[in-house]
Amino acid sequence: MEVMEAIRERRAVRDYTGARIERATVERLIQAAILAPSARNLQPWAFAALLDCERIGGYAKRAKSWLLANFAQTAYDESLRKMVEDPNFVMFYHAPALLLVLAKSSDAQAAEDCCVAAENLMLAARAEGLGTCWIGLARPWLNLPSTKAELKLPESFQVVAPIVLGHPKTWPEAHGRNPAEIYWLG
Numbered sequence: 776m777e778v779m780e781a782i783r784e785r786r787a788v789r790d791y792t793g794a795r796i797e798r799a800t801v802e803r804l805i806q807a808a809i810l811a812p813s814a815r816n817l818q819p820w821a822f823a824a825l826l827d828c829e830r831i832g833g834y835a836k837r838a839k840s841w842l843l844a845n846f847a848q849t850a851y852d853e854s855l856r857k858m859v860e861d862p863n864f865v866m867f868y869h870a871p872a873l874l875l876v877l878a879k880s881s882d883a884q885a886a887e888d889c890c891v892a893a894e895n896l897m898l899a900a901r902a903e904g905l906g907t908c909w910i911g912l913a914r915p916w917l918n919l920p921s922t923k924a925e926l927k928l929p930e931s932f933q934v935v936a937p938i939v940l941g942h943p944k945t946w947p948e949a950h951g952r953n954p955a956e957i958y959w960l961g
């Protein structure tokens with residue numbers, strides 16, 4: 776798939792078939808992620824992957840409960856609360872794989888570097904016919920020291936991009952974009 780086609784055809788996918796994701800697939804996507812640029816080429820990222828639909832489902836419930844109990848402490852807009860409160864709202868959409876892009880350092884630009892790597896990963900997934908969805912709402916729970924300890928992630932690492940991955944049941948329609956706001960500076 777051409778790069779522009781992958782960019783155009785990527786979607787946030789929220790409905791997955793039960794088909795499993797293999798480790799080799801995740802490794803390929805991570806190889807694409809680490810080709811991303813990073814400030815001073817520091818490559819301050821690490822990756823975590825869970826390929827167990829049942830455990831992902833359990834974490835989805837816990838992340839949701841935590842978020843509802845602590846919503847006011849988060850930076851999320853109140854309007855999101857209703858969406859999360861819906862009994863049918865499942866944080867990780869029953870995906871068979873959960874990937875985390877982690878910042879290993881508190882370097883000033885580590886989070887940006889991880890975001891660029893995350894986009895590479897999502898585009899590489901699209902080129903393989905796989906769907907992804909960035910799950911920002913899970914980040915506060917994933918970044919709790921207790922969650923990182925349970926997942927055996929170093930406490931100093933920051934979860935920047937939680938991304939679910941799987942085989943889409945269908946590809947959603949494009950959401951469309953607002954026209955680009957451009958200021959020509961000369």
Ligand SMILES: Cc1cc2nc3c(=O)[nH]c(=O)nc-3n(C[C@H](O)[C@H](O)[C@H](O)COP(=O)(O)O)c2cc1C
Pocket residue numbers: 785786787788789908909910911912913947950
């Ligand atoms: C930083 C970030 C956080 C996001 N968090 C969530 C989320 O928690 N749950 C979700 O369903 N989608 C989430 N998304 C996906 C966006 O809602 C989606 O990309 C947007 O609606 C545009 O749709 P498209 O990706 O299909 O073009 C997130 C995307 C980004 C970049």
